[in-house]
Amino acid sequence: MYDRLVSAILDHRLPPGTKLVEDKLATAFGVSRTRVRPVLVRLASERVVTLTPHRGAVIAEPTLQEAREVFEARRLIEPRVVALFIGAASEADIARLRRCIEDEEAAREAGDMRRAIRLSGDFHLHIAQAARHETLARILRELVSRTSLVLMTYSPSHARARSDATACGCREHRALLDAIYLRDAPEAARRMLDHLQRLEALIEVAPPPPDAPDLASLLGPAA
Numbered sequence: 001m002y003d004r005l006v007s008a009i010l011d012h013r014l015p016p017g018t019k020l021v022e023d024k025l026a027t028a029f030g031v032s033r034t035r036v037r038p039v040l041v042r043l044a045s046e047r048v049v050t051l052t053p054h055r056g057a058v059i060a061e062p063t064l065q066e067a068r069e070v071f072e073a074r075r076l077i078e079p080r081v082v083a084l085f086i087g088a089a090s091e092a093d094i095a096r097l098r099r100c101i102e103d104e105e106a107a108r109e110a111g112d113m114r115r116a117i118r119l120s121g122d123f124h125l126h127i128a129q130a131a132r133h134e135t136l137a138r139i140l141r142e143l144v145s146r147t148s149l150v151l152m153t154y155s156p157s158h159a160r161a162r163s164d165a166t167a168c169g170c171r172e173h174r175a176l177l178d179a180i181y182l183r184d185a186p187e188a189a190r191r192m193l194d195h196l197q198r199l200e201a202l203i204e205v206a207p208p209p210p211d212a213p214d215l216a217s218l219l220g221p222a223a
Helices: 002-010 022-029 033-045 064-088 091-109 113-130 134-154 159-181 185-201 215-219
Strands: 049-052 056-059
Touching: 002 033, 002 113, 002 134, 022 033, 033 049, 033 056, 064 113, 064 134, 064 159, 064 185, 091 113, 091 159, 113 134, 113 159, 159 185
Parallel strands: none
Antiparallel strands: 049 056
């Protein structure tokens, strides 16, 4: 249940402000309400969900300050993560990154922007997982989820702008992969910083109003 909710957030199927009604979630997942609450508490501890007494849970709506903090944290962490990756990664790990980029480009060309955005986040998570540093990988997973909320809240709302931004992300990932392939940790760290700074530059001050999607249809049938 936790993984499916995080996936729905990373795929941009659950926008900020979406109310998470426990009864509806229990029905969507085919479980009892007692199994839903701990998942919501875990997501709240990761700042992905906001829990309010007597009002329930909603997908978090990051403030502009929180958005800046998320990117600052990623700039501090990810240069170190990519250096660790270069020191520990096998050829298979590097090939996995290449496939992720190819899948992201294919999704963008097919017009599947939700999948493209999800794959963009996966690229960073693959690096963290193969870096063999469990603590940084856990922290980065939370930051990637929160980045998805930030981009949904503050990035360009027009489809063309989103498409162009994703295309730039693919090119930057390829440039980063080139440095990784050469095992050039300083250059990889520099390119990672450039990439994160460009992502942060997409932030718009005035957020678009979120839609209110139907949970059952977005989460799919219960497993």
